[in-house]
Amino acid sequence: MQKTVIIIAGPTASGKTALSVRIAQLFKTAVISADSRQCYQEISIGTAKPSPEELATVPHYFINSHSIKEDVNAGIYEKLALQYTQQIFEKNDVAVMCGGTGLYIRAFAEGIDDMPVIAPGIRTHLNEQFAQHGLVWLQQQLQERDPAFFATAETQNPQRLIRALEVLDATGQSITTFRSATRSPRNFRIIKMGITLPKELLHQNIHHRVDLMMQAGLVEEVRSVLPYREHNALRTVGYQEIFSYLDGYISLDEAVEDIKTHTRQYAKRQLTWFKKDPAFEWFDAREGKEMITCLQQKL
Known part of the structure; x- marks a missing residue:
C-alpha cells in the first residue's frame, strides 16, 4: 500500500476528534493534531483537547508538546508534522491528521514560504x-x-x-x-476528508461545549496564563473574552455569551476556508460509517 495521510478537517465542535480516534484505531495507527493551540501544555480546557481516554486509545502527536512560553507557527508545524509522519510510516502505511487550523493543514500538505524575521x-x-x-x-x-x-x-x-x-x-x-504559491511535493498520498453538521446542531454543540468548559474551570485556566496574555495562542476565542471579564470590562455571563458567539463565527470561517479546497470530500459527522467505508475503498 502507498504511504497515506488521511486528513480529517472541519469546524470546531463537529466531532473531528472522536472520528479521528475511530479511524486511527481501525488502521492501528496514530493521530497528528492540526490544531494551533492544543500543543500547549498550559491550556487544555479552552482548547478542547482530546480526553485522557482518547489520548490513551491511540498515540497522539502535537498534543501537550510545547510550553506557552514557546512560539509555534505554520512553518514550524510543517517541519514537525512531516517528522511525525515519517515516524508513523516506519511502522504503518497510514497516518491520521485531525484539526481545524486550516493554515497548518495547508502548510503540511503543500508547504509554506519562509517568512521574514520580525524584530x-x-x-x-x-x-x-x-x-x-x-x-x-x-x-x-x-x-x-x-x-x-x-x-x-x-x-x-x-x-x-x-x-x-x-x-x-x-x-x-x-x-x-x-507567498510564492509553489507547492512542495510530498512523497506520500494525502486524502482530505471534511466533516460538518447542520448549522443548528453545530451551534448546539458549540454552546454545550462552552458550558462544559466553564464548569471545568475555564476562568481559573485563563487566570493561570495571565502573564502570557500577549502570546498568539491566547489571542483567540475563549481566552480574550475571559481576559475582558478579569479586566472588569464585562460580566461573566457576557463573557460566556461572547465566547459562544465568537466560536460560532470561527466555525463559519473554518468552513469557508476548507470549502475553498476542492480536494476535500465532505461528510455529515453523524455518518462516520459512510466516511470509513469511503476510506476503505480508497486505500
Whole structure:
C-alpha cells in the first residue's frame, strides 16, 4: 500500500476528534493534531483537547508538546508534522491528521514560504496599538497600507492582520510578496476528508461545549496564563473574552455569551476556508460509517 495521510478537517465542535480516534484505531495507527493551540501544555480546557481516554486509545502527536512560553507557527508545524509522519510510516502505511487550523493543514500538505524575521519590538508595538484601538484600527491600517491583501484577508482575525502589518513594518513589502504559491511535493498520498453538521446542531454543540468548559474551570485556566496574555495562542476565542471579564470590562455571563458567539463565527470561517479546497470530500459527522467505508475503498 502507498504511504497515506488521511486528513480529517472541519469546524470546531463537529466531532473531528472522536472520528479521528475511530479511524486511527481501525488502521492501528496514530493521530497528528492540526490544531494551533492544543500543543500547549498550559491550556487544555479552552482548547478542547482530546480526553485522557482518547489520548490513551491511540498515540497522539502535537498534543501537550510545547510550553506557552514557546512560539509555534505554520512553518514550524510543517517541519514537525512531516517528522511525525515519517515516524508513523516506519511502522504503518497510514497516518491520521485531525484539526481545524486550516493554515497548518495547508502548510503540511503543500508547504509554506519562509517568512521574514520580525524584530520583537514591532510585534509588541502593534499589539499595544491593537489593545488600545481595537480591531477596527487594525482593519483600517491594513486597508490603507495593503489594500490588495486586505481584500482577501480574514478581516475578523486580529492575529492575521497583525502578522500582515508587522511584515509591512519590517520589510516595507506586502506579506503576499513572500507567498510564492509553489507547492512542495510530498512523497506520500494525502486524502482530505471534511466533516460538518447542520448549522443548528453545530451551534448546539458549540454552546454545550462552552458550558462544559466553564464548569471545568475555564476562568481559573485563563487566570493561570495571565502573564502570557500577549502570546498568539491566547489571542483567540475563549481566552480574550475571559481576559475582558478579569479586566472588569464585562460580566461573566457576557463573557460566556461572547465566547459562544465568537466560536460560532470561527466555525463559519473554518468552513469557508476548507470549502475553498476542492480536494476535500465532505461528510455529515453523524455518518462516520459512510466516511470509513469511503476510506476503505480508497486505500
